[in-house]
Amino acid sequence: MQITVDNNQIIGKADKMLYGHFIEHFHRQIYGGLFDVGSPLSDEDGFRTDVIAALRDIRVPVLRWPGGCFVSAYNWKYGVGKERRTAFDKAWRVEEPNTFGTDEYIKFCRKIGCEPYICTNAGTGTAEEMSDWVEYCNIANEGFFAKWRAKNASKAPYGVKYWSIGNENWGGHEVGAKTSEQWGALVREAAKMMHRVDPSIELSAASIADLDWNLNLLRSAGQLLDWVSIHDYWDFSPDGVQHASYEEVIAKTGKRLSRSIDRVRSYLTALELHDKIKIAYDEWNLRGWYHPNVMNNVHRDGYYSKEEYLAPRDRNDDNKVYTMADAVFSACFLNTCLRNCDIVGMACFSPVVNTRGCICTHKEGIVLRPTYYVFYLFANLLGENVLDVWNADTPLSDTGDMEMSDVVVTRTKEGYAVSAINKDAENECEIGLRFLDAEISKCRIHCLNGKSKNSYNDIGKTEVGISVSEWTKFGGKVTLPPHSVNVIELV
Ligand code: AHR
Secondary structure, three states: OEEEEEEEEEEEEOOHHHHEEEOOOOOOOOEOOOEOOOOOOEOOOOEEHHHHHHHHHOOOOEEEEOOOHHHHHOOHHHHOOOOOOOEEEOOOOEEEOOOOOHHHHHHHHHHHOOEEEEEEOOOOOOHHHHHHHHHHHHOOOOOHHHHHHHHHOOOOOOOOOEEEEOOOOOOOOOOOOOOHHHHHHHHHHHHHHHHHHOOOOEEEEEOOOOHHHHHHHHHHHHHHOOEEEEEEEEEOOOOOOOOOOHHHHHOOOHHHHHHHHHHHHHHHHHOOOOOOOEEEEEEEEEEOOOOOOOOOOOEOOEOOOHHHHHHHHHHHHOHHHOOHHHHHHHHHHHHHHHHOOOOEEEEEEOOOEOOOOOEEEEOOEEEEOHHHHHHHHHHHHOOOEEEEEEEOOOOHHHHOOOOOEEEEEEEOOOOEEEEEEEOOOOOOEEEEEEEOOOOOOEEEEEEEEOOOOOOOEEOOEEOOEEEEOOOEEOOOEEEEOOOEEEEEEEO
16 A cells, blocks of 8 residues: 655644543452452552552553443542442442542542543433532632542542543433433533532543434533543344354454544534534443343343343353454544544543453453554554545555555654554554655564464463664555554654
């Protein structure tokens, strides 16, 4: 493929929040995951120090919490204060100990050096409860909730900048689902009250690539919003054991990956809100989470037992599921966000620890799954200015075939950084890079790969990692190994 780069044409500034993450009160993400009280690997606050180090190494810019479906029946007030009240989690049908709440979450964000991003309960919750939460976090010392925080944890307010109203309230699976008319009205009232508490916060609201939902939401509350949140997962296992093959995953890349972005962009543009509101893709992952028998508890003999809906969740922890297919897909998704960075301002990998996450914890340590290294390369090496590129060859996609390489060029302080993906399972590919107005003298390639397309990492087994070449003379092209994710530094 021959790429021409107009290095004077910036198509957008890529916010670092495109490399964000999400964590939910589900299975072992929090309890027994990043919050592992009593583990010899945890610090004085019960946080896993190996997880903190790994998250700092990928420069996590923002961490969304506490859900996800969990939040739509969550009472945040049970999770603060000296006496915590346990609850029954009506989303995932387990007891919530509430020992990890707002104060622990903020402390964890401070330790990894990221922005907090709180998703509020718009399922059973009210506008008042959502704005009370903003009071608890962001008011210095006026009113009960600010004083409660000062007594519990911190005299200084937390200054939480990013807030979302609700999570997938468009869907029948969500506790407290709403019609689009109900949704617009609730978001307007909640946004009004939350801004009355702290006008400096940035607000998102749960959305989806649906015209009716967005017309109601944006006509009712568009002037009060900075973001709309959308979510996507692409591979849903029928039994927690079968998953899409490498080839089936590659077939999900290409133009399909921007479908939701293209639709929401058109809604925002039609309502002339595209300069005011950005897209927060604040849940995305190739792999849908596996949690059967919980949303629809109709069963041949009545309903599913606790064992029938709890035990299968452990299948998410099978590290051999997460291969170079996940890394190649995740890199293609992030390239799609980079190409659309004029309208996509945030993306949160869902989730970051355990379940389908890029980090898997176990008693003796952690496993870094292939997608972890995609974030390591993108967050540490790519620049914020995304440049205009075009493919001088006849794009394969015009013939209906899948492009087997995916390239985004960014400008860095030193020169350029190119994210170049070779999706082909068997063959290496050559990428030609011609800059219209720049002389490139040398290059260095950071190559994420494994021995095969199905390589994965597990406890005591590291097949996938990053190799870095020496700086070499740049001759106008590079060769990429099969099934590889690469960042090429050019100066
Ligand atoms: O499967 C996990 C769920 O996916 C999240 O809780 C929710 O936000 C999304 O539907």
